[in-house]
Amino acid sequence: MEKISENICFGGTQGVYKHTSTSCNCDMTFGLFLPAEAKDGPVPVLWYLSGLTCTHENAMTKAGAQAWAAEQGIALVFPDTSPRGDDVADDEAYDLGKGAGFYLNATEAPWSTHFRMWDYIASELPELLGQNFPLDMDRQAITGHSMGGHGALTLAMSLPGRFKSVSAFAPICNPIASDWGIKQLSAYLGNDRAAWAAHDATVLMGDKGFDGPVLVDVGTDDQFIELLRPEALAAAIADKRQEATIRLQKGYDHSYFFVSTFMEDHITFHAEALYAD
Amino acid sequence: MEKISENICFGGTQGVYKHTSTSCNCDMTFGLFLPAEAKDGPVPVLWYLSGLTCTHENAMTKAGAQAWAAEQGIALVFPDTSPRGDDVADDEAYDLGKGAGFYLNATEAPWSTHFRMWDYIASELPELLGQNFPLDMDRQAITGHSMGGHGALTLAMSLPGRFKSVSAFAPICNPIASDWGIKQLSAYLGNDRAAWAAHDATVLMGDKGFDGPVLVDVGTDDQFIELLRPEALAAAIADKRQEATIRLQKGYDHSYFFVSTFMEDHITFHAEALYAD
Numbered sequence: 001m002e003k004i005s006e007n008i009c010f011g012g013t014q015g016v017y018k019h020t021s022t023s024c025n026c027d028m029t030f031g032l033f034l035p036a037e038a039k040d041g042p043v044p045v046l047w048y049l050s051g052l053t054c055t056h057e058n059a060m061t062k063a064g065a066q067a068w069a070a071e072q073g074i075a076l077v078f079p080d081t082s083p084r085g086d087d088v089a090d091d092e093a094y095d096l097g098k099g100a101g102f103y104l105n106a107t108e109a110p111w112s113t114h115f116r117m118w119d120y121i122a123s124e125l126p127e128l129l130g131q132n133f134p135l136d137m138d139r140q141a142i143t144g145h146s147m148g149g150h151g152a153l154t155l156a157m158s159l160p161g162r163f164k165s166v167s168a169f170a171p172i173c174n175p176i177a178s179d180w181g182i183k184q185l186s187a188y189l190g191n192d193r194a195a196w197a198a199h200d201a202t203v204l205m206g207d208k209g210f211d212g213p214v215l216v217d218v219g220t221d222d223q224f225i226e227l228l229r230p231e232a233l234a235a236a237i238a239d240k241r242q243e244a245t246i247r248l249q250k251g252y253d254h255s256y257f258f259v260s261t262f263m264e265d266h267i268t269f270h271a272e273a274l275y276a277d
Numbered sequence: 278m279e280k281i282s283e284n285i286c287f288g289g290t291q292g293v294y295k296h297t298s299t300s301c302n303c304d305m306t307f308g309l310f311l312p313a314e315a316k317d318g319p320v321p322v323l324w325y326l327s328g329l330t331c332t333h334e335n336a337m338t339k340a341g342a343q344a345w346a347a348e349q350g351i352a353l354v355f356p357d358t359s360p361r362g363d364d365v366a367d368d369e370a371y372d373l374g375k376g377a378g379f380y381l382n383a384t385e386a387p388w389s390t391h392f393r394m395w396d397y398i399a400s401e402l403p404e405l406l407g408q409n410f411p412l413d414m415d416r417q418a419i420t421g422h423s424m425g426g427h428g429a430l431t432l433a434m435s436l437p438g439r440f441k442s443v444s445a446f447a448p449i450c451n452p453i454a455s456d457w458g459i460k461q462l463s464a465y466l467g468n469d470r471a472a473w474a475a476h477d478a479t480v481l482m483g484d485k486g487f488d489g490p491v492l493v494d495v496g497t498d499d500q501f502i503e504l505l506r507p508e509a510l511a512a513a514i515a516d517k518r519q520e521a522t523i524r525l526q527k528g529y530d531h532s533y534f535f536v537s538t539f540m541e542d543h544i545t546f547h548a549e550a551l552y553a554d
Contacts, residue, residue, distance in 0.1 A: 008498070009534035061533065064341040067541075221285070256338065257286035264344075 001132060004029065010070035011036040014060065019128060023119040024083040030125065031060040031078035032133060035070045044139035044274040045075045045129070046267065047163075049121070049155075051146030052180075053099045056080045059145070064260040068267035074274065075135055079125060081147065083114035095180065096187055102175075103151030104199050106188035115188060122155060141270040145169040145259050146224070147180070149216075153201035153233075157208050165273035167215035167266045169259045170222055173233035174202040180227040202229070205236035214244035215269045217262050219252025278409060281306065287347035288313040291337065296405060300396040301360040307402065308337040308355035309410060312347045321416035321551040322352045322406070323544065324440075326398070326432075328423030329457075330376045333357045336422070339533040345544035351551065352412055356402060358424065360391035372457065373464055379452075380428030381476050383465035392465060399432060418547040422446040422536050423501070424457075426493075430478035430510075434485050442550035444492035444543045446536045447499055450510035451479040457504040479506070482513035491521035492546045494539045496529030 004016040012035040021028040037043050046069065048059050056078045059065065069076045082088075082101030089110035090097035097111075106115035130137040142163045144152035149171025156166035175181020176196045185196040197203045214237065218230045230246070237244045252258040281293040289312040298305040314320050323346065325336050333355045336342065346353045359365075359378035366387035367374035374388075383392035407414040419440045421429035426448025433443035452458020453473045462473040474480045491514065495507045507523070514521045529535040 007530055007532050007534040008496070008528040008538075010538045014534050062338050064344060064537070066534075067341060067344075067537070219285070251285040253284055255284050257284040257291050257343075260341070260344070261285075261287045 001128065009033065010066045012038065012066070012070050014066060016056065021083070021120055021124060023116045023124045025114050026083045026085040026088055028084065028120065029056050029080055031056045032129070033060075033066050033069055033076040034133065035073045035075065037073040038075060038134045042134045042136035043073055043075050044141070045077060045135050045137065046270050047077045047079070047121070047140065047142040047144075047152070049079065049103065049142070049144030049148030049151040050081050051144070051148050052081070053094050054081050054148075055099070058256070059259070062256040062260065063263055065263050065267065068264045072267055072271040074267065074271060075133070077125070077129065079121060082117065088114045096184060100147065100184065102147060102184045102188060102199070103154065104188055107195070108188060108190045111188050121151065122159060139164060139274045141165045141274055143167040143169070143266055143270065144171065146228075146254065147172055150175060150201060154199050154204060157201070157204040157210050158198070160208070160211055163212065164276070165212050165214075165270050166210055167269055168217075169262065169266070170218050170224070170228055170254050171201065171216060171233070172228055174200060174229040176200045176203065177232065178227050178229050180224070202232040202236045205233060205240055205242060209240045209242045212243070213269070213273055214242060215266060216244070216246045217249055217266075218247070219249050219254065219258050221251050222254045224254050278405065286310065287343045289315065289343070289347055291343060293333065298360075298397055298401060300393045300401045302391050303360045303362040303365055305361065305397065306333050306357055308333045309406070310337075310343050310346055310353040311410065312350050312352065314350040315352065315411045319411045319413035320350055320352050321418070322354060322412050322414065323547050324354045324356070324398070324417065324419040324429070326356065326380065326419070326421030326425030326428040327358050328421070328425050329358070330371050331358050331425075332376070335533070336536070339537065340540055341537040342540050342544065345541045349544055349548040351544065351548060352410070354402070354406065356398060359394065365391045373461060377424065377461065379424060379461045379465060379476070380431065381465055384472070385465060385467045388465050398428065399436060416441060416551045418442045418551055420444040420446070420543055420547065421448065423505075423531065424449055427452060427478060431476050431481060434478070434481040434487050435475070437485070437488055440489070441553070442489050442491075442547050443487055444546055445494075446539065446543070447495050447501070447505055447531050448478065448493060448510070449505055451477060451506035453477045453480065454509065455504050455506055457501070479509040479513045482510060482517055482519060486517045486519045489520070490546070490550055491519060492543060493521070493523045494526055494543075495524070496526050496531065496535050498528050499531045501531050
């Protein structure tokens with residue numbers, strides 16, 4: 001693992017690191033914020049999964065999350081959103097290929113060689129983090145924005161016991177029924193609709209639900225709201241009697257101005273779950 | 278004036294606007310955050326001047342300032358750092374020409390045609406803002422980072438009565454004695470050292486001081502600290518018996534991770550002055 005940069009920030013350290021990923025078969029970069037408390041011992045971890053077109057950097061510089069993580073003594077992990085490198089398959093569209101890994105393991109060519117973001121986030125990166133940093137891997141929570149909200153919800157429900165709480169900002173809620181989803185799922189997974197369903201938060205909510213609290217924020221003026229389909233997830237949550245808070249925030253759009261506005265609420269929400277016992 | 282974008286943010290509106298500047302003889306873009314209180318009447322204004330290489334956008338997306346401005350009911354103005362456009366003179370170096378206006382009126386060719394950032398910030402933009410937005414122009418304060426900290430300090434001391442308070446993050450404190458300064462001052466103003474002195478915060482502090490509180494933060498690990506010369510400004514402040522707080526922040530560098538960490542302190546500081554009477 002190679003250190004790219006470390007900056008002191010809100011009394012802690014915002015680092016950026018690079019390592020060779022066996023899951024993605026390429027070098028991967030991630031950001032990690034460690035609060036001051038990490039000097040004295042392992043701290044809880046909040047994962048932040050980013051959306052389409054993003055790298056590890058967007059949320060790290062624009063979400064204002066470190067302020068609240070420092071206040072709560074929680075570490076923040078900012079993974080990249082796809083494999084990277086000259087030999088990694090790509091597409092001209094912003095919503096397929098690099099920057100659009102969709103947090104799954106691709107089974108179709110040309111994607112299957114590198115696009116294994118599910119394994120990367122579910123197994124490889126947590127193992128690396130636990131071995132190299134003062135993190136309490138028994139106290140993890142997860143959040144994300146847009147495609148990253150999709151990743152947070154699907155990982156949380158598919159890995160019972162891993163995360164104490166899950167939240168999402170404007171998540172892609174029901175990709176099997178939306179153009180942000182059908183395109184990526186068919187490219188990466190082919191035409192096996194059962195495989196698609198394993199990556200649909202609304203389907204997973206109906207099947208499994210989540211053993212912990214859920215928080216979802218969506219702006220009423222989100223320019224992509226038709227692609228996100230929060231109404232499908234809201235119905236599934238209500239139908240499942242899932243402990244959850246779903247908020248439609250008046251006037252807000254899909255941008256980081258929306259994410260940063262509600263970041264304090266999300267980190268406070270996760271802190272309550274992470275420090276509950 | 279043309280609206281480029283408006284995003285709801287912390288209950289207020291983060292806007293970006295473009296207008297034709299008579300000072301700079303080109304189109305100029307600026308950001309303006311209006312807190313929710315602006316719907317009910319004029320609100321106080323905090324100017325944020327950015328550093329070398331920046332546009333109106335850097336601080337607007339990376340400084341986390343809207344959170345605290347919203348809490349205090351204060352507007353934020355984010356001007357650009359130089360004239361822009363294909364016919365505006367430039368230099369290959371990052372610290373001269375576009376992105377490096379240095380908050381002065383250039384008198385030397387080829388710069389004098391467009392590089393009139395002093396007039397733009399001191400006169401033209403405040404007039405435009407006062408006419409078009411619900412801003413209380415009798416309650417203004419100013420801050421900035423690096424070259425923008427230089428701009429904030431020199432404007433505040435040279436326009437007595439305009440600003441209630443001034444602060445700076447890692448400002449260029451003494452440009453007549455530093456390579457960040459001598460290069461720009463000689464290019465833009467020629468060899469008239471008296472003209473240079475009018476744009477040196479340390480000289481102005483010795484001559485005029487500031488009729489109000491001053492707050493300056495600098496990181497002890499700022500990679501440019503030799504170019505900033507905070508020791509010169511600190512000596513001038515002490516010599517002048519100027520009401521001021523100068524803080525050397527352990528381990529922090531020159532980045533926005535530093536700026537965002539102390540933004541709450543700076544906005545609280547300005548709010549106290551803006552709401553004092």
